[in-house]
Amino acid sequence: MSPSPATPARESRFELKRHRLLRAAAACFNRKGYSGTSLKDVANHLGLTDAALYYYVRNKEELVYQCYLRAAELGREALERAVAEGANGFEQAERYIRYHVEMMVGERGPLAIMSEIPSLEENHRKEILELSRRHSAAFEGILHRGIEDGSIAPCDVRMTGNAIMGALNWIPKWFHGDEATAARLIEEFPRVLGAGLRPAPAEPAGDADRPSLHRDRSA
Amino acid sequence: MSPSPATPARESRFELKRHRLLRAAAACFNRKGYSGTSLKDVANHLGLTDAALYYYVRNKEELVYQCYLRAAELGREALERAVAEGANGFEQAERYIRYHVEMMVGERGPLAIMSEIPSLEENHRKEILELSRRHSAAFEGILHRGIEDGSIAPCDVRMTGNAIMGALNWIPKWFHGDEATAARLIEEFPRVLGAGLRPAPAEPAGDADRPSLHRDRSA
Protein backbone atom coordinates (compact mmCIF):
# COMPACT_ATOMS: atom_id res chain seq x y z
CA MET A 1 0.00 0.00 0.00
CA SER A 2 2.74 2.46 0.85
CA PRO A 3 5.07 3.50 -1.93
CA SER A 4 8.39 1.74 -2.38
CA PRO A 5 11.00 3.49 -0.26
CA ALA A 6 13.51 2.95 -3.05
CA THR A 7 11.97 5.78 -5.08
CA PRO A 8 14.50 8.57 -5.48
CA ALA A 9 12.26 11.64 -5.54
CA ARG A 10 12.14 13.58 -2.26
CA GLU A 11 8.38 13.25 -2.36
CA SER A 12 7.63 10.01 -4.11
CA ARG A 13 5.67 9.88 -7.31
CA PHE A 14 2.88 8.36 -5.27
CA GLU A 15 2.71 11.18 -2.77
CA LEU A 16 2.81 13.74 -5.54
CA LYS A 17 -0.14 12.20 -7.32
CA ARG A 18 -1.94 11.73 -4.06
CA HIS A 19 -1.64 15.44 -3.37
CA ARG A 20 -2.84 16.28 -6.82
CA LEU A 21 -5.81 14.07 -6.13
CA LEU A 22 -6.58 15.85 -2.88
CA ARG A 23 -6.40 19.26 -4.51
CA ALA A 24 -8.64 18.15 -7.36
CA ALA A 25 -11.10 16.64 -4.91
CA ALA A 26 -11.14 19.79 -2.79
CA ALA A 27 -11.81 21.89 -5.87
CA CYS A 28 -14.67 19.63 -6.93
CA PHE A 29 -16.24 19.49 -3.48
CA ASN A 30 -16.07 23.26 -3.13
CA ARG A 31 -17.49 23.84 -6.57
CA LYS A 32 -20.18 21.23 -6.83
CA GLY A 33 -20.86 20.24 -3.27
CA TYR A 34 -20.22 16.86 -1.76
CA SER A 35 -23.23 15.02 -3.06
CA GLY A 36 -22.82 16.73 -6.39
CA THR A 37 -19.36 15.38 -7.06
CA SER A 38 -18.93 11.77 -7.97
CA LEU A 39 -15.59 10.02 -7.88
CA LYS A 40 -15.87 10.01 -11.63
CA ASP A 41 -15.89 13.82 -11.63
CA VAL A 42 -12.76 13.98 -9.54
CA ALA A 43 -11.04 11.30 -11.60
CA ASN A 44 -11.85 13.00 -14.88
CA HIS A 45 -10.26 16.19 -13.64
CA LEU A 46 -7.05 14.21 -13.38
CA GLY A 47 -7.50 12.40 -16.68
CA LEU A 48 -8.23 9.18 -14.84
CA THR A 49 -11.02 6.72 -14.34
CA ASP A 50 -13.01 6.59 -11.14
CA ALA A 51 -11.69 3.19 -10.20
CA ALA A 52 -8.14 4.50 -10.30
CA LEU A 53 -8.77 6.65 -7.25
CA TYR A 54 -9.06 3.55 -5.13
CA TYR A 55 -5.36 3.11 -5.57
CA TYR A 56 -4.88 6.24 -3.48
CA VAL A 57 -7.74 6.15 -1.00
CA ARG A 58 -9.81 3.36 0.46
CA ASN A 59 -13.12 5.04 -0.45
CA LYS A 60 -14.92 8.34 -0.85
CA GLU A 61 -15.19 8.85 2.88
CA GLU A 62 -11.44 8.64 3.20
CA LEU A 63 -10.99 11.03 0.30
CA VAL A 64 -13.03 13.61 2.15
CA TYR A 65 -11.19 12.87 5.37
CA GLN A 66 -7.82 13.39 3.70
CA CYS A 67 -9.02 16.66 2.19
CA TYR A 68 -10.07 17.88 5.61
CA LEU A 69 -6.86 16.69 7.18
CA ARG A 70 -4.90 18.64 4.64
CA ALA A 71 -7.01 21.75 5.20
CA ALA A 72 -6.45 21.47 8.93
CA GLU A 73 -2.73 21.10 8.43
CA LEU A 74 -2.38 24.13 6.20
CA GLY A 75 -4.54 26.13 8.56
CA ARG A 76 -2.29 25.21 11.45
CA GLU A 77 0.73 26.14 9.39
CA ALA A 78 -0.67 29.62 8.73
CA LEU A 79 -1.45 30.06 12.37
CA GLU A 80 1.93 28.94 13.62
CA ARG A 81 3.70 31.18 11.19
CA ALA A 82 1.55 34.11 12.31
CA VAL A 83 2.32 33.47 15.96
CA ALA A 84 6.01 33.19 15.25
CA GLU A 85 6.18 36.41 13.29
CA GLY A 86 3.65 38.73 14.89
CA ALA A 87 4.95 41.10 17.55
CA ASN A 88 1.68 41.35 19.44
CA GLY A 89 -1.79 39.84 19.50
CA PHE A 90 -3.19 42.09 16.84
CA GLU A 91 -0.34 41.50 14.43
CA GLN A 92 -0.58 37.78 14.95
CA ALA A 93 -4.30 37.81 14.22
CA GLU A 94 -3.90 39.98 11.16
CA ARG A 95 -1.06 37.83 9.87
CA TYR A 96 -3.02 34.66 10.45
CA ILE A 97 -5.83 36.06 8.36
CA ARG A 98 -3.43 37.04 5.61
CA TYR A 99 -1.50 33.78 5.59
CA HIS A 100 -4.65 31.74 5.63
CA VAL A 101 -6.11 33.66 2.73
CA GLU A 102 -2.87 33.39 0.80
CA MET A 103 -2.87 29.66 1.39
CA MET A 104 -6.40 29.29 0.09
CA VAL A 105 -5.89 31.28 -3.07
CA GLY A 106 -2.32 30.13 -3.75
CA GLU A 107 -0.92 27.11 -5.55
CA ARG A 108 -1.24 24.94 -2.49
CA GLY A 109 -4.97 25.55 -2.42
CA PRO A 110 -7.79 25.13 -2.58
CA LEU A 111 -8.70 23.96 0.90
CA ALA A 112 -11.85 21.93 1.15
CA ILE A 113 -14.74 23.49 3.00
CA MET A 114 -15.57 21.22 5.91
CA SER A 115 -19.22 20.79 5.11
CA GLU A 116 -19.48 17.07 5.63
CA ILE A 117 -17.69 16.36 8.87
CA PRO A 118 -20.79 14.71 10.32
CA SER A 119 -20.80 11.99 7.71
CA LEU A 120 -17.20 11.02 8.32
CA GLU A 121 -16.53 7.66 9.92
CA GLU A 122 -16.46 7.87 13.73
CA ASN A 123 -12.70 8.02 14.25
CA HIS A 124 -12.06 10.35 11.36
CA ARG A 125 -14.81 12.64 12.55
CA LYS A 126 -13.41 12.75 16.05
CA GLU A 127 -9.95 13.54 14.79
CA ILE A 128 -11.07 16.34 12.49
CA LEU A 129 -13.30 17.83 15.16
CA GLU A 130 -10.44 17.74 17.63
CA LEU A 131 -8.14 19.49 15.16
CA SER A 132 -10.79 22.11 14.50
CA ARG A 133 -11.31 22.69 18.17
CA ARG A 134 -7.60 23.12 18.74
CA HIS A 135 -7.31 25.48 15.82
CA SER A 136 -10.15 27.65 17.09
CA ALA A 137 -8.73 27.60 20.58
CA ALA A 138 -5.33 28.67 19.29
CA PHE A 139 -6.85 31.56 17.39
CA GLU A 140 -8.84 32.60 20.42
CA GLY A 141 -5.57 32.46 22.32
CA ILE A 142 -4.16 35.04 19.94
CA LEU A 143 -7.14 37.27 20.55
CA HIS A 144 -6.68 36.93 24.31
CA ARG A 145 -3.05 37.86 23.98
CA GLY A 146 -4.00 40.92 21.99
CA ILE A 147 -6.50 42.02 24.58
CA GLU A 148 -3.92 41.66 27.28
CA ASP A 149 -1.22 43.53 25.43
CA GLY A 150 -3.70 46.22 24.46
CA SER A 151 -3.46 45.72 20.72
CA ILE A 152 -6.99 44.31 20.50
CA ALA A 153 -10.15 45.74 22.01
CA PRO A 154 -11.77 43.71 24.79
CA CYS A 155 -14.35 41.42 23.23
CA ASP A 156 -15.96 38.04 23.40
CA VAL A 157 -13.08 36.09 21.89
CA ARG A 158 -15.19 33.06 21.14
CA MET A 159 -17.70 35.04 19.09
CA THR A 160 -15.08 37.23 17.50
CA GLY A 161 -13.10 34.16 16.56
CA ASN A 162 -16.19 32.57 15.07
CA ALA A 163 -16.89 35.66 13.01
CA ILE A 164 -13.39 35.82 11.55
CA MET A 165 -13.05 32.10 10.96
CA GLY A 166 -16.46 32.09 9.33
CA ALA A 167 -15.47 34.79 6.90
CA LEU A 168 -12.35 32.79 6.05
CA ASN A 169 -14.06 29.42 5.83
CA TRP A 170 -16.64 30.78 3.47
CA ILE A 171 -14.13 31.96 0.91
CA PRO A 172 -14.03 28.73 -1.11
CA LYS A 173 -17.77 29.11 -1.64
CA TRP A 174 -17.36 32.13 -3.88
CA PHE A 175 -13.70 32.26 -4.87
CA HIS A 176 -12.80 30.08 -7.79
CA GLY A 177 -9.27 30.87 -8.68
CA ASP A 178 -9.18 34.11 -10.61
CA GLU A 179 -6.00 36.06 -10.04
CA ALA A 180 -7.41 39.54 -9.80
CA THR A 181 -9.89 38.53 -7.14
CA ALA A 182 -7.15 36.71 -5.25
CA ALA A 183 -5.20 39.94 -4.99
CA ARG A 184 -8.19 41.88 -3.73
CA LEU A 185 -8.88 39.15 -1.20
CA ILE A 186 -5.37 39.25 0.19
CA GLU A 187 -5.50 43.00 0.40
CA GLU A 188 -8.94 43.41 1.86
CA PHE A 189 -9.65 40.54 4.23
CA PRO A 190 -6.86 41.24 6.69
CA ARG A 191 -7.77 44.89 6.59
CA VAL A 192 -11.51 44.64 7.20
CA LEU A 193 -11.39 41.79 9.64
CA GLY A 194 -8.39 43.27 11.40
CA ALA A 195 -10.07 46.65 11.73
CA GLY A 196 -12.85 45.02 13.73
CA LEU A 197 -10.33 44.04 16.38
CA ARG A 198 -8.64 47.36 16.97
CA PRO A 199 -9.31 49.15 20.22
CA ALA A 200 -11.04 52.47 19.81
CA PRO A 201 -8.40 55.18 19.80
CA ALA A 202 -8.30 57.23 22.97
CA GLU A 203 -11.19 59.61 22.55
CA PRO A 204 -11.36 63.14 23.87
CA ALA A 205 -15.07 62.87 24.74
CA GLY A 206 -17.51 60.04 25.37
CA ASP A 207 -19.32 58.57 22.36
CA ALA A 208 -23.04 58.74 22.98
CA ASP A 209 -23.61 55.92 20.52
CA ARG A 210 -21.95 53.21 22.60
CA PRO A 211 -24.17 52.19 25.49
CA SER A 212 -21.50 50.41 27.51
CA LEU A 213 -17.90 49.30 27.45
CA HIS A 214 -17.50 45.79 26.20
CA ARG A 215 -15.47 43.66 28.52
CA ASP A 216 -13.92 40.31 27.75
CA ARG A 217 -16.75 37.87 28.39
CA SER A 218 -15.22 34.76 26.95
CA ALA A 219 -15.33 31.50 28.91
CA MET B 1 -51.76 19.42 -4.39
CA SER B 2 -52.45 22.83 -2.87
CA PRO B 3 -54.43 22.95 0.35
CA SER B 4 -58.14 23.55 0.29
CA PRO B 5 -58.79 27.30 0.43
CA ALA B 6 -61.77 26.64 2.70
CA THR B 7 -59.50 26.12 5.71
CA PRO B 8 -60.22 28.79 8.31
CA ALA B 9 -56.75 29.28 9.82
CA ARG B 10 -54.87 32.35 8.57
CA GLU B 11 -52.05 30.04 7.54
CA SER B 12 -53.56 26.73 6.59
CA ARG B 13 -52.73 23.55 8.44
CA PHE B 14 -50.83 22.50 5.35
CA GLU B 15 -48.64 25.58 5.22
CA LEU B 16 -47.94 25.31 8.92
CA LYS B 17 -46.75 21.77 8.64
CA ARG B 18 -44.84 22.57 5.52
CA HIS B 19 -42.95 25.27 7.36
CA ARG B 20 -42.24 22.93 10.22
CA LEU B 21 -40.85 20.52 7.68
CA LEU B 22 -38.59 23.16 6.18
CA ARG B 23 -37.27 24.17 9.59
CA ALA B 24 -36.62 20.55 10.55
CA ALA B 25 -34.90 19.92 7.25
CA ALA B 26 -32.74 23.01 7.60
CA ALA B 27 -31.73 21.93 11.09
CA CYS B 28 -30.82 18.45 9.86
CA PHE B 29 -28.88 19.70 6.85
CA ASN B 30 -26.93 22.14 8.96
CA ARG B 31 -26.18 19.58 11.64
CA LYS B 32 -25.44 16.49 9.63
CA GLY B 33 -24.63 17.78 6.18
CA TYR B 34 -26.65 17.14 3.07
CA SER B 35 -25.46 13.65 2.25
CA GLY B 36 -25.59 12.77 5.92
CA THR B 37 -29.30 13.44 6.30
CA SER B 38 -31.77 11.05 4.80
CA LEU B 39 -35.42 11.90 4.36
CA LYS B 40 -35.99 9.39 7.11
CA ASP B 41 -33.94 11.54 9.47
CA VAL B 42 -35.97 14.62 8.70
CA ALA B 43 -39.24 12.73 8.92
CA ASN B 44 -38.38 11.19 12.28
CA HIS B 45 -37.71 14.64 13.69
CA LEU B 46 -41.33 15.38 12.94
CA GLY B 47 -42.65 12.06 14.18
CA LEU B 48 -43.37 11.00 10.63
CA THR B 49 -42.31 8.42 8.11
CA ASP B 50 -40.06 9.27 5.21
CA ALA B 51 -42.77 8.65 2.66
CA ALA B 52 -44.99 11.24 4.33
CA LEU B 53 -42.68 14.02 3.25
CA TYR B 54 -43.67 13.44 -0.34
CA TYR B 55 -47.01 14.91 0.53
CA TYR B 56 -45.26 18.25 1.01
CA VAL B 57 -42.44 18.21 -1.52
CA ARG B 58 -41.92 16.44 -4.80
CA ASN B 59 -38.52 15.04 -3.80
CA LYS B 60 -35.37 15.69 -1.82
CA GLU B 61 -34.08 18.16 -4.36
CA GLU B 62 -37.18 20.26 -3.92
CA LEU B 63 -36.90 20.04 -0.17
CA VAL B 64 -33.45 21.57 -0.38
CA TYR B 65 -34.67 24.14 -2.86
CA GLN B 66 -37.49 25.20 -0.56
CA CYS B 67 -35.09 25.49 2.34
CA TYR B 68 -32.86 27.75 0.31
CA LEU B 69 -35.79 29.77 -0.94
CA ARG B 70 -36.89 30.34 2.62
CA ALA B 71 -33.38 31.33 3.67
CA ALA B 72 -33.19 33.79 0.81
CA GLU B 73 -36.54 35.26 1.75
CA LEU B 74 -35.70 35.78 5.40
CA GLY B 75 -32.35 37.25 4.42
CA ARG B 76 -34.07 39.71 2.15
CA GLU B 77 -36.49 40.58 4.90
CA ALA B 78 -33.63 41.40 7.28
CA LEU B 79 -31.99 43.50 4.64
CA GLU B 80 -35.09 45.44 3.73
CA ARG B 81 -35.85 46.17 7.33
CA ALA B 82 -32.30 47.38 7.85
CA VAL B 83 -32.49 49.70 4.87
CA ALA B 84 -35.83 51.07 6.01
CA GLU B 85 -34.65 51.77 9.53
CA GLY B 86 -31.00 52.77 9.25
CA ALA B 87 -30.26 56.46 8.98
CA ASN B 88 -27.04 56.05 7.01
CA GLY B 89 -25.01 53.34 5.30
CA PHE B 90 -23.21 52.23 8.41
CA GLU B 91 -26.36 51.93 10.45
CA GLN B 92 -28.05 50.00 7.69
CA ALA B 93 -25.14 47.57 7.47
CA GLU B 94 -24.97 47.12 11.21
CA ARG B 95 -28.70 46.59 11.43
CA TYR B 96 -28.66 44.11 8.61
CA ILE B 97 -26.06 42.09 10.47
CA ARG B 98 -28.08 42.21 13.67
CA TYR B 99 -31.40 41.38 12.06
CA HIS B 100 -29.90 38.55 10.07
CA VAL B 101 -28.29 37.06 13.16
CA GLU B 102 -31.50 37.44 15.12
CA MET B 103 -33.36 35.68 12.35
CA MET B 104 -30.95 32.77 12.37
CA VAL B 105 -30.97 32.21 16.08
CA GLY B 106 -34.65 33.03 16.64
CA GLU B 107 -37.80 30.94 16.42
CA ARG B 108 -38.03 31.43 12.69
CA GLY B 109 -34.63 29.85 12.24
CA PRO B 110 -32.59 27.98 11.49
CA LEU B 111 -31.74 29.00 7.96
CA ALA B 112 -30.18 26.31 5.82
CA ILE B 113 -26.59 26.83 4.79
CA MET B 114 -26.51 26.91 1.02
CA SER B 115 -23.93 24.20 0.56
CA GLU B 116 -25.60 22.27 -2.20
CA ILE B 117 -26.75 24.84 -4.68
CA PRO B 118 -24.78 23.15 -7.46
CA SER B 119 -26.79 19.96 -7.20
CA LEU B 120 -30.12 21.72 -7.52
CA GLU B 121 -32.12 21.17 -10.66
CA GLU B 122 -31.26 23.71 -13.40
CA ASN B 123 -34.14 26.12 -12.89
CA HIS B 124 -34.04 26.01 -9.13
CA ARG B 125 -30.31 26.56 -9.18
CA LYS B 126 -30.65 29.56 -11.45
CA GLU B 127 -33.33 31.06 -9.27
CA ILE B 128 -31.40 30.63 -6.03
CA LEU B 129 -28.23 31.95 -7.59
CA GLU B 130 -30.10 34.96 -8.88
CA LEU B 131 -31.57 35.65 -5.46
CA SER B 132 -28.12 35.31 -3.89
CA ARG B 133 -26.63 37.68 -6.41
CA ARG B 134 -29.31 40.25 -5.77
CA HIS B 135 -28.90 39.93 -2.06
CA SER B 136 -25.16 40.43 -2.26
CA ALA B 137 -25.63 43.34 -4.61
CA ALA B 138 -28.09 44.94 -2.25
CA PHE B 139 -25.71 44.62 0.66
CA GLU B 140 -22.89 46.03 -1.41
CA GLY B 141 -25.23 48.87 -2.21
CA ILE B 142 -25.53 49.62 1.47
CA LEU B 143 -21.76 49.70 1.76
CA HIS B 144 -21.53 52.08 -1.18
CA ARG B 145 -24.07 54.33 0.42
CA GLY B 146 -22.08 54.33 3.62
CA ILE B 147 -18.90 55.24 1.82
CA GLU B 148 -20.64 58.09 0.12
CA ASP B 149 -22.25 59.47 3.26
CA GLY B 150 -18.98 59.09 5.12
CA SER B 151 -20.22 56.57 7.68
CA ILE B 152 -18.15 53.75 6.20
CA ALA B 153 -14.47 53.83 5.28
CA PRO B 154 -13.64 53.53 1.57
CA CYS B 155 -13.08 49.89 0.79
CA ASP B 156 -13.53 47.19 -1.78
CA VAL B 157 -17.24 46.67 -1.24
CA ARG B 158 -17.30 43.36 -3.02
CA MET B 159 -14.62 41.86 -0.77
CA THR B 160 -15.93 43.51 2.35
CA GLY B 161 -19.38 42.23 1.56
CA ASN B 162 -18.03 38.74 1.05
CA ALA B 163 -16.24 38.86 4.38
CA ILE B 164 -19.31 39.91 6.31
CA MET B 165 -21.71 37.59 4.51
CA GLY B 166 -19.26 34.75 5.01
CA ALA B 167 -19.15 35.33 8.74
CA LEU B 168 -22.96 35.31 8.78
CA ASN B 169 -23.41 32.34 6.50
CA TRP B 170 -21.05 30.25 8.57
CA ILE B 171 -23.03 30.69 11.78
CA PRO B 172 -25.25 27.63 11.30
CA LYS B 173 -22.11 25.52 11.15
CA TRP B 174 -21.31 26.06 14.79
CA PHE B 175 -24.45 27.48 16.41
CA HIS B 176 -26.97 24.89 17.43
CA GLY B 177 -29.62 26.67 19.37
CA ASP B 178 -28.38 27.37 22.85
CA GLU B 179 -29.82 30.55 24.30
CA ALA B 180 -26.74 31.94 25.98
CA THR B 181 -24.69 31.70 22.81
CA ALA B 182 -27.51 33.29 20.84
CA ALA B 183 -27.32 36.34 23.07
CA ARG B 184 -23.56 36.63 22.69
CA LEU B 185 -23.94 36.29 18.95
CA ILE B 186 -26.46 39.08 18.71
CA GLU B 187 -24.31 41.30 20.86
CA GLU B 188 -20.95 40.60 19.29
CA PHE B 189 -21.41 40.06 15.57
CA PRO B 190 -22.81 43.47 14.74
CA ARG B 191 -20.13 45.03 16.90
CA VAL B 192 -17.07 43.26 15.49
CA LEU B 193 -18.18 43.21 11.90
CA GLY B 194 -19.46 46.74 12.12
CA ALA B 195 -16.21 47.99 13.61
CA GLY B 196 -14.38 46.83 10.53
CA LEU B 197 -16.41 49.25 8.44
CA ARG B 198 -15.90 52.42 10.39
CA PRO B 199 -13.73 55.12 8.93
CA ALA B 200 -10.59 55.86 10.92
CA PRO B 201 -11.33 58.82 13.17
CA ALA B 202 -9.70 62.02 12.01
CA GLU B 203 -6.15 61.66 13.14
CA PRO B 204 -3.84 64.46 14.16
CA ALA B 205 -0.82 62.87 12.44
CA GLY B 206 -0.31 60.44 9.57
CA ASP B 207 -0.10 56.71 10.35
CA ALA B 208 3.22 55.35 9.10
CA ASP B 209 1.82 51.84 9.09
CA ARG B 210 -0.60 52.36 6.22
CA PRO B 211 1.24 52.56 2.93
CA SER B 212 -1.65 54.12 1.02
CA LEU B 213 -5.19 55.26 1.35
CA HIS B 214 -7.67 52.64 0.36
CA ARG B 215 -10.04 53.88 -2.23
CA ASP B 216 -13.21 52.27 -3.37
CA ARG B 217 -12.04 49.74 -5.93
CA SER B 218 -15.25 47.88 -6.46
CA ALA B 219 -16.44 47.15 -9.97
Place this chain on the structure above:
DNA sequence: CAGGAATTTTAATCCGGATTAAACTAATCC
Protein backbone atom coordinates in the same frame (compact mmCIF):
# COMPACT_ATOMS: atom_id res chain seq x y z
C1' DC C 1 15.17 -6.86 -23.00
C1' DA C 2 13.02 -9.75 -19.23
C1' DG C 3 10.53 -9.61 -15.06
C1' DG C 4 8.25 -7.67 -11.45
C1' DA C 5 6.10 -3.80 -9.24
C1' DA C 6 3.27 0.26 -9.89
C1' DT C 7 -0.61 2.20 -11.92
C1' DT C 8 -4.79 2.23 -14.52
C1' DT C 9 -8.79 0.28 -16.86
C1' DT C 10 -12.69 -2.64 -17.97
C1' DA C 11 -16.59 -4.70 -16.61
C1' DA C 12 -19.11 -6.20 -13.39
C1' DT C 13 -21.62 -6.12 -8.69
C1' DC C 14 -23.57 -3.98 -4.78
C1' DC C 15 -26.23 -1.28 -1.91
C1' DG C 16 -28.65 2.29 0.66
C1' DG C 17 -31.50 5.76 0.37
C1' DA C 18 -34.86 7.96 -2.85
C1' DT C 19 -39.04 7.20 -4.80
C1' DT C 20 -43.70 5.14 -5.82
C1' DA C 21 -48.26 2.83 -5.41
C1' DA C 22 -51.74 1.29 -2.94
C1' DA C 23 -53.91 0.85 1.32
C1' DC C 24 -55.07 2.71 5.61
C1' DT C 25 -56.41 6.29 9.21
C1' DA C 26 -57.93 10.85 10.59
C1' DA C 27 -60.27 14.95 9.88
C1' DT C 28 -64.05 17.56 7.93
C1' DC C 29 -68.40 18.45 5.83
C1' DC C 30 -73.29 17.75 4.95
Place this chain on the structure above:
DNA sequence: GGATTAGTTTAATCCGGATTAAAATTCCTG
Protein backbone atom coordinates in the same frame (compact mmCIF):
# COMPACT_ATOMS: atom_id res chain seq x y z
C1' DG D 1 -73.48 8.73 10.35
C1' DG D 2 -71.83 8.33 5.70
C1' DA D 3 -69.12 10.37 2.26
C1' DT D 4 -65.27 12.91 0.83
C1' DT D 5 -60.77 14.89 1.33
C1' DA D 6 -56.38 15.25 3.89
C1' DG D 7 -52.64 13.06 5.73
C1' DT D 8 -49.92 9.00 6.69
C1' DT D 9 -48.06 4.31 6.43
C1' DT D 10 -46.60 -0.11 4.56
C1' DA D 11 -44.25 -2.49 1.43
C1' DA D 12 -42.34 -2.67 -2.39
C1' DT D 13 -39.22 -1.01 -6.49
C1' DC D 14 -35.62 1.64 -8.49
C1' DC D 15 -31.42 3.57 -9.51
C1' DG D 16 -26.99 5.85 -9.75
C1' DG D 17 -22.88 6.10 -7.94
C1' DA D 18 -19.66 3.56 -4.84
C1' DT D 19 -17.09 -0.33 -4.76
C1' DT D 20 -14.58 -4.61 -6.28
C1' DA D 21 -11.97 -8.09 -9.03
C1' DA D 22 -9.42 -9.20 -12.56
C1' DA D 23 -7.09 -7.92 -16.58
C1' DA D 24 -4.26 -4.67 -19.09
C1' DT D 25 -0.82 -1.32 -19.33
C1' DT D 26 3.08 1.46 -17.89
C1' DC D 27 7.21 2.07 -15.46
C1' DC D 28 11.42 0.72 -13.44
C1' DT D 29 15.41 -1.97 -12.50
C1' DG D 30 18.88 -5.03 -13.27
